[in-house]
Amino acid sequence: MKRKTWITAIILVAIILVAFVVFPTSKSNSSEITATVQKGPFEILVYSSGQLEAQNSENIVVPAQLQDRDVRIYEINITDLIEEGSVVDSGDYVATLDQKTVEEVLNTAREELETAMNEFEDAKMDSNLTLSGVRDQIINAREEVEEFQIVLDESVYESPSVIRKAEMDLDKARRKLEQEKNGYVLKERQAEAKVERKKLDVQQKQTRADKLEEIYHSLVISAPKHGMVIYGKDNSGEKIKPGSTVTPWMPVIATLPDMSSMLSLTYVNEIDISRLENGQRVKLGIDAIPEKELEGEVVSVANIGQPMPKSDAKVFEVKIRIFGDVSDLKPAMTTSNTIYTNTLTDTTFIPTEAIFENDSLQFVYLKKGNTVKQVVDLGDQNENMTLIRKGLNEGDVILLTVPENAEELALEGLDIYQEIKERKIREELEEQKKIEADKKKPYVPNNNKRGNPSGGMIIIG
Structure with missing residues (x-):
């Protein structure tokens, strides 16, 4: 009897488990992931990875006579080159150029x-x-x-x-x-x-x-001073190595960086570049030294973008000066850069993943009794959060996931959508007026500026 009782109990438990799996009790709100609208200070950040380089360095170049046009040697190969990272003193051997040429x-x-x-x-x-x-x-x-x-x-x-x-x-x-x-x-x-x-x-x-x-008699190249040898780059951006070609127009074989002052050279996409300017604060992490965190500031933002390899996107070169102890840093180390472009003191913001889009509408799923689609006017954003200009208040609860009955939910805040459209039209008209006004301005040369009389941007092909 006991044995039959145990078998019966086991069968009942199994049936109950199967029933829970096959026929779940409900698809309740417990599966919903929510977030609360926050209010407070908001930092607009730009993230990028970079590479360390010395702020100042001395170039090791081909003999000066080789750069004379009358010599008519337009390129020459490097037959031998010491290992990159070698520390040399003034007069030490660095490289040999092709004597046969x-x-x-x-x-x-x-x-x-x-x-x-x-x-x-x-x-x-x-x-x-x-x-x-x-x-x-x-x-x-x-x-x-x-x-x-x-x-x-x-x-x-x-x-x-x-x-x-x-x-x-x-x-x-x-x-x-x-x-x-x-x-x-x-x-x-x-x-x-x-x-x-x-x-x-x-x-x-x-x-x-x-x-x-x-x-x-000067094809054996020596170091001009003490330092660590870092290979130069050719026209394609590849590092110089034995067998590489140098020319009078790109005569650098290697450099001797000044290790007391370092920069992080990084590239920022065209979407974020308008937020960057000189003097902005930067926090830097060194991938090779995870425990090390440094401060820095933006010292150079390129005016002209350059295409990314194998992509239609453009990036802009940005240089960041590093403060603090850099004695343990080496050129070409990878950095993780967090650039503080702006800090707003009293703003409303939500997680970016809570924002959804339908055609030209941007909205959130707002829980207020019943869940509704609430149109929102968006501002700037950082890596995780987005500013809300209009449509939400502090403490409102929003969904981070699409509810099951999303198609049936009411849409609220169309007046906000209309305001956004009108604002965009005004901005486009103002921009067009500015362009037309600039076209009508007479050209006035500035002869006080040597080399670039108009004072405009010079683009070198």
Whole structure:
């Protein structure tokens, strides 16, 4: 009997459990997640991750002569480079540049110099020969003048026609002599100019060969001072490494950062960038040192955005100066940045997840006896909360989840929606008026500003 009683009890319990699972008692309000409208101070924050870099650093670059356009070496490879993060003293070895590239150009420059020197010597010889021939012609012309003078003197007793002919021959000989003298002056100038050009060409090629000679003997790069070596970046933003190419336009091989003053370089999306300005307070966390928290401030906000890789979105570069002890920080460490863009003292706000949208309406599910859809006028938001301009009061209870009968709920606050529409129309009209007014303003150049007379933004392509 006892055994049958136990079996019966077990079966009854099992039936009851199945009934609870298959036929739940109700889909009651216990599944609803609610929140209360709060009122108080509200901080508008922007979050971003960044990377540490030194505020000041000294660049290790290719030899200065290599940056001279006359050298005509437009790129050169790095054949060897010490490990990034190595600590060096002034004069210590850092890198070696490709000697073959310079050697080939140097040999060509020497050949060009030799050719130019030969042409210079040839030009001097040609000038001497040409001028010598013209001098002989002048001597001959002078002798002709003397001969015709003698003929004229001896024809004093001849007929007038003979005398006239002798006079004409003498005049012609004199004109020829003057022409030869003038021609000599011109040819002398031409010869001097030709020789001078060849001489200048030799000097230029000699200077270039000397520079290449200096470059060839300066391809072993040394550190200018004590510091930690951090690799530079090429045109694509990739870090320099052995085999990388440097150019006169991007000559940086590595940098020696000043570790006493650090920045966090971060990128902020275009939605949040309008909230940022210099001087705003920042809290920074260091991913590699979780227990370390630092203070900082925004010191630079880019005016021009740049596209994110593999995305249509744009981001803006922001630099944050770090305060406090930075002795244990290293360049390229990742930072978590919290930027305090604004603090409002007495505001109404709710969790952002409590806001729902239907077409152009933004509303919450408000519990006041019966649940209703309440239209709300939204303000700024931070990571978790959104400001409420109108539609809710402190202490109101709202749902964080969509209720089951959402489609049947009444919609309240259409007057708020109408106010929002009218405000947006006014703002658009004011913006349009401002644009039209700016177009009508006459252009007044400001000649006191050097380099950018208009005082506008310069965009470099």
